[in-house]
Amino acid sequence: MEKFDLIVRGGSVVLPTGVAQADIGVVNGKIAAIAAELEGEAAQEWNADGQHVLPGMIDVHVHFSEPGREHWEGFTTGSAMMAAGGCTTFFDMPLNGIPSTVTEEALLDKARLGNEKSVVDFGLWGGLVPGNEDDLEPLAEGGVIGFKAFISTTGNKEFEAVDDMTLLTGMKKIAALGKILALHSESAAITNWLKAEKEAAGQFGADDYLATRPIIAEVEAVERALYYSEITGCALHFVHISSAAAVAKIEAAKARGMDVTVETCAHYLLFNHDDLREKGAIAKCAPPLREKEEQQRLIELLAAGKFDMLTSDHSPCPYDMKDPKDFNLFQAWGGISGGQFTLLAALEVALANGIPLEKIAAWTASNPAERFNLADRKGTIAVGMDADLAIVDLNASFTVTPENYYAKHKESLYIGHTFPSTVIGTVVRGHIVVSGGKVEKAPAEGSWQKPAGFEVGEQQLSAQE
Known part of the structure; x- marks a missing residue:
């Protein structure tokens, strides 16, 4: 009789x-067998009767702030939060740590922290900022997933936006390295000029903030980046796209054969500008939540397959940074805390719109794995793949409370929201890290994941020291 480390029995497997x-039978962290009725015994068994088993989510866009700003969010709390939401791999953005991940030294320092603390697996983005063009090759050779840059003002002195010359030079180098550039695409000229106009008039409310970051600013930046991509040959990934007009530009580029992908975020699907009006800075992000009509357009585009993936853009901070004095919304930190809820949000949208679950698995797992070169081990439930699983109950609702939200800071736009489904369990390379909806108090099981062709985990990290 065959022996397994773990068998997940009787689930509806996506x-x-x-x-x-x-x-599903698991041996040494890998899926060893999938069968209607698996014969064998295991050290652990999970009864998934009445539950759905999806590939663990790969969230390619989160902001943990370690080292340097762990009091915002660090690997320990952040990864537990991701695990609670069925995420088994996240990609940490390069900008909010001190130092930012713009050198190989900073990359390796961050990777060590992640290997020590993360509950789930992780990848690391490198940054493109003015002055670090010569660091791009060492970062690529060190194992970054890709590079991130801002066309709009960052509000972070450790990670400045790129000017056009830096962007073009960086894109040419990134293309030569065979990597992808992720872009925050809002026109700095448009948004900064509009912001100055509002501030001069003493207009600091929710409608004023939305007016300073119009859809046209996103469209202009996307179009400019696409032109630069045509010149340099650089593959692009557009993060947190919030408008149908920007998607149309990206769709046209894909039709021309350009190497480009696009994500949107859970908060753009579940919330809209009314939430900023009603709840204030807790709903502030950039690009901003759009009007209700635009929110509906994004849902329709998702259902039509126009977005390649869904992410959280989890961007937390201590809550005093969300509480500006004198009711000046422009001074509040712009980011949504909610990394735990992207898979649940995807399921909510799917159930409400008759979208098949295999599309959810594509948006949250297989498409990210393929785009960022992890599909040799992650993204699908298949023999030989990492045993990364999200186990959900589609018939049990989940209401977000400070007590069941695992982030360091419990203030979130999602507090009080009720999802129609619940994440019951999360399995990372065969290790059960969430059971009964609760994160297990076990040693960190996560490891640094590099694109195919690199060795994975601590062994490669040590070899580069």
Whole structure:
């Protein structure tokens, strides 16, 4: 009789071809067998009767702030939060740590911290900022997932936006390295000019903030980046796109054969500008939440397959940074805290719009794995792949409270929101890290994941020291 480390029995397993009743057998962190009725015994068994088993989510866009700003969010609390939401791999953005991840030394320092503390697996973005063009090759050779740059003002002195010359030079180098550039695409000229106009008039409210970051600012930046991509040959990934007009530009570029992908975020699907009006800075982000009509357009575009992936853009901070004095919304930190809820948000949208679960698995797992060169081990439930699983109950609702939100700071736009589904369990390379909806108090099981062709984890990290 075959022996397994773990068997997940009787679940509705979400495969690329659809949903099938199956057992999943795990050996040494890998999926060793999938069968309707798996014969064998295991050290651990999970009864998934009545539950759905999806590939663990890969969230390619989170902001943990370690080292340097762990009091905002660090690997320990952040990764536990991701695990609670069915995420088994996250990619940490390069900008909010001190130092930012713009040198190989900073990359390796951050990777060591992640290997020591993370509950789930992780990848690391490198940064493109003015002056670090010569650091791009060492970062690529060190194992970054790709590079991130801002066309708009960052508000972070450790990670400045790129000017056009830096962007073009960086894109040419990134193309030569075979990497991808992720872009925050809002026109700095448009947004900064409009902001100055509002501040001069003493207008600091929710409607004023939205007016300073119009859809046209996103469209202009996206279009400019696409032109630069055509010149340099650089592959692009557009982060947190918030408008149908910007998606149309990206769709046209794809039709021309350009190497470009696009994400949107859970908060743009579940919330809209009314939430900023009603709840204030807790709902502030950039690009901003759009009007309700635009929110509906984004949902329709997602259902039509126009977005390649869904992310959280989890961007937390101590809450006093969200509480500006004198009611000046422009002074509040602009970011949504909610990394735990992207898979649940995807399921909510899917259930409300009749979207098949295999599309959810593509947006949250297989498409990210393929785009960022992890598909040799992650993104699908198949024999030989890492045993990364999100186990959900589609019939049990989940209301977000400070007590069941695992982030360091419990203030979130999602508090009080009720999802129609619940994450029951999360498995990372065969280790059960969430059971009964609660994060297990076990040693950190996560490891640094590099693109295919690199060794994975601490062994490669040590070899480069």
